[in-house]
Amino acid sequence: MSTPRILTVPTPIKWAQTAADLIIEQARLAFQARSSWSFVLSGGSTPKPVYLALAARKEQIDWAKTYIFWGDERCVPPDDPDSNYRTAREAFLDQIPIPAQNIFRILGEISPQAAAQDYQGTLDAHFYKTERRFDTLLLGLGEDGHTASLFPGTPALAENKKLVVPNTNPHNNTDRVTLTYPAINSARSIIFLVSGENKAAIVADVIQNPTSPPDYPAKKVTGTDSAPIWVLDQAAASRLNT
Ligand code: 6PG
Numbered sequence: 001m002s003t004p005r006i007l008t009v010p011t012p013i014k015w016a017q018t019a020a021d022l023i024i025e026q027a028r029l030a031f032q033a034r035s036s037w038s039f040v041l042s043g044g045s046t047p048k049p050v051y052l053a054l055a056a057r058k059e060q061i062d063w064a065k066t067y068i069f070w071g072d073e074r075c076v077p078p079d080d081p082d083s084n085y086r087t088a089r090e091a092f093l094d095q096i097p098i099p100a101q102n103i104f105r106i107l108g109e110i111s112p113q114a115a116a117q118d119y120q121g122t123l124d125a126h127f128y129k130t131e132r133r134f135d136t137l138l139l140g141l142g143e144d145g146h147t148a149s150l151f152p153g154t155p156a157l158a159e160n161k162k163l164v165v166p167n168t169n170p171h172n173n174t175d176r177v178t179l180t181y182p183a184i185n186s187a188r189s190i191i192f193l194v195s196g197e198n199k200a201a202i203v204a205d206v207i208q209n210p211t212s213p214p215d216y217p218a219k220k221v222t223g224t225d226s227a228p229i230w231v232l233d234q235a236a237a238s239r240l241n242t
Pocket of ligand 1: 042043044045046047071072073074084139140141142146147148149
């Protein structure tokens, strides 16, 4: 297993810019190779500054050839404050000239089972007759070692065929829909965006003890082509062995 690439950035503004630089470079490579770019957004609050930084540099991306997906979604309506779609729409998608038909949200307003089935159909159609691989996939990291909505001890961890399944957040027993390890690990580029002192311990364990217990879900994000890239602020990187 190749070693993860770690970018530690000192200030919040530079952290967001570094992530945006990396994402824009990934887009350039995708456009060069396949004249299109599939970009999977992560949920939670961490990526917001990165979305704003990308929107500020919108002229550097060909949005007509960009296809937006989500790594997971809370099972709430799209205008709910908890919706990952709403977070990305407000910080990013409303600021860029991307065709509406290029945005593929997970239908949080319907049942988790129906939403997962619907999204599997969306992915099957998008990848039809092409490699079933996303170009760039963003991930966050929870303090319990979850990523996307792959939470410790939940059924979605065992899915090795489907690309998307329903799951549950065991901390508050709420419904989720999440990409699975096959969908995540097959991405051409996987980027973990992590910031904050509260993530330092889990970051250090996932990066430095990838094959030893506890087997946090994020440890199984290894990437088939290349190891994940970690974009960390100094606080999140503060427990890494230097
Ligand atoms: C979600 C995310 C989840 C998130 C982490 C970190 O829907 O909550 O996909 O995996 O990335 O929980 O969340 P924060 O960025 O809010 O700390």
